[in-house]
Amino acid sequence: MLGPTAVKQDLVISAYKPNGGFEERFQKEAQTEEGVWDFVRTHLKYLPVTKRQGPLMLFVPERDPRILFDQMVAYYVRKGYPVPISSQEFQIGLAQRFIERDGMYFLPDQVAEYDRKKMTSGAPQQLSMFVSDEASSIQWLRQLIREKPQTFSDINPQFMQQLGGWSKNEAQLDLRELLNQNFLCYDGKGPVPEQIHAYLSTNWKELRNLTKDDPALVTKARDRWYVPDPNKAGDLEKLREKALLKEFEEYKEVKKKLKIFRLEAVRAGFKKAWQERDYAVIVAVADKIPNNVLEEDPKLLMWYDQAVTRIGGE
Template sequence: CPHCSSLCSKKGLELLFLSKYDQALGDVIKFPKRVPVLINYSVKKSVYEKKPDQNDLEILKRIDNLDIPESVPKNELPNMQMANVGRMKTTNVSFLHNFFLPRQAHALGGVWEKINTISDNSIRHALLWTVEQSIPGMSILNRYQPIMHGRPGGSQVNRQMAGVFYVPSQISECSPWYNLKGKISRLIKVFSKTHFPDRAICIFTGDCSETQLADNSIDYIFTDPPFGENIYYSDLNLLTESWHGVKTNSIREAIVDRVKNKALPDYQALIESCFSEYYRVLKPGRWITIEFSNTKASVWNSIQTAIANVGFIVSSVAALDKKQGTFQAVNTPTAVKQDLVISAYKPNGGFEKRFQQEAKTEEGVWDFVRTHLKYLPVTKSQGTFLHMIQERDPRILFDQMVAYFVRKGYPIPISSQEFQDGLLHRFIERDGMYFLPEQVAEYDRQKMLFGELKQASLFVSDEASAIQWLRQLLKDKPQTFAEINPLFMQQLGGWNKNEAQLDLRELLMQNFLCYDGKGPVPEQIHGYLSSNWKELRNLSKGDTILIAKAKDRWYVPDPKKAGDLEKLRERALLREFEEYKQTNKKLKIFRLEAVRAGFKKAWQERDYTTIIKIADKIANSVLEEDPKLLMWYDQALTRSNEERK
């Protein structure tokens, strides 16, 4: 406290309000007490600061008593989420003119009125556009920031918090010339040197789901769509739009907004209508790039579902490194923690026509994989490292194929095991990734340049990611249970609360093989031991010394044996799924992989009712955060409704 030197926190103090007559409303309103404490002014080229004196306070009092200009909007603020929380809630901003201190209102209102007297349309619009950019910066949203870039001083122009209505404790009240002088000179410099040839640039403002563009007419799309409840765009627009006397129609605004009763399913439907329009106008075989930024997995899955439902196929997901301005390869479990760039393509017309004839055959599967591999990057590198391309992993390829068939309404013609075998015979494998013959030479060349392949770090949160983590651990280094267990236990901190946690032995037995010391040492273990122990080199696979060292080690099976394991695991999963079908209770903790396997089997049998009934037993939050369950459920609802018609 500057008066008594007591140490006080702002949180522990009571906010002081004053009753004040509002000229525009003709009524007495309660406002937080605001006192001018510092004046920044200039004389010629010198800048000074002073504390307000009596003369300054008298001038402010005279301005307070003036009628607010007619051009200042005075509409009541509609009900909005931003007004119900945080700093807006305590400031009693109920009408649009409450965003402006009296002097700000007179300054902006005066400038606005003068501009509107200009008869030349182009000049008037250019000036209105210039001034409208300063509206938030000349309101009570403008924060006082005496320290910028780590040092005292700096501009106070447009210091409002981006993406939200936030009224700070300390307001920087800028004059129009302070705010606009630098902006006007910069705009003059830009537009005096810029020439746009006729029809070179087109700016469209409107509903993204109705662009009025021709089918298959656009070469490339970059989009940064709304993400759930991140930003209330139409509400934010209100402050500037009100000066123009217009208002955004927010009925089809693709956001989550509890005040407007827009939940996640509404958001997904609206965003999907926009992506459907993107798909319609994009040329076949061309690309769309989507930037994503949200920390909720449910929103991430809604975006992925919307992209896939309309027909796009995701080629890659990369993290946007804002510090370096580069992209990094990422895994889906950690994806929502970062800003992402999603690259997807619209399948070319030739494949679409072929697929209609091949969809019910195995050839449709391999035509899809062949076409998809053409669109995937051959290498990904960062610095001196070559990165694993997750999209070329056989399990990811299988998931992509399944998703494509399901969304097209066709049964999946082959099993996971048959798919793995087919990949081996039709494509070339390198480091657990599959390539077309014409791509593999480029990959080999790049690997020679970069050297070792860097594996992406995995975040274990459920059974599927645990299996993937174990596969990565055991692929190059077969280990005993005693060696695996302590490493595995360290990974369980982020396990999903609704996911049944399996014993490590069960995970190993259902997905990997253990050498029991009988027969020759498996190639996977032999290769590891002979590479890491000199005394074990050049020994036959039946040597007793090698067998003793190899005994009880778990390893990744070859594709043929992996297929047998997969069949046994699938039977176990379907047995659990049958138990879920019989229970009448909600599923609070369950085996997610069992539900996925059950949904897949039900889809093959066109038993959409089972999918819908089981989905109803699962909490919405779990359903919304799992892209595979969400896909089966959405498609089951669609097909079920079609059959009723």
């Protein structure tokens, strides 16, 4: 049984066949980082440049760096290759090779089209989303503070309103933990980060044309959370992955079934085990989590199916 996302990924990937030889090139490049960037270039070519709802331009989630990383990993795993790059390296490499607009990545010729459409329609809107687990919480927070860097006391009541239907097997994380592991907070030391400066100078007349270390600007910016640039995001990703893998180690040791757990920790653990060809760990932990969770999560199901296939073939 495949979840809808997995099916969608397969449709996107099977569309690569008549694409000027990507499949053939990939056979040669799969073990190198060049294979990753060739995949991303090919994949971006097939994604819509913009999406619309009536007069509104919408955010295109498939162009988000995390989703691009997931798609690349899925392609490598289905082809049976180890992934030659970490999530942190991917974020940095993406920013070096492709063009970013509003948290999305484009090819050079696509950016001109995107900019043209944005001039007539305004900035892209995000479809309202439900916060039901760690991944959707991070996505929601990213959307919220990318547009408007805010303090914890500004974010907290808005976040609480979004907590409608939290997944019953998902461990609920504290908002501070989510912020600390995924975003940065300006402590008032050093110049105001560009992300906060851009927002404040656009929205407050008296803060325009000030240097980034001007006391008035620093005071207004202090304690605001913001989305880090790719280099800093890579460092945060490393810390977060360490915390997730530490949790996964506990799941490996547990003898009984897991009722409440951190889904992101299981995903991170499966990915690491796959890289280390430790397929038995994937199958052992998969047996401890509820069947419906495994079957409804395309990422977990992909690692699990591939692990079972590999064990059968050894």
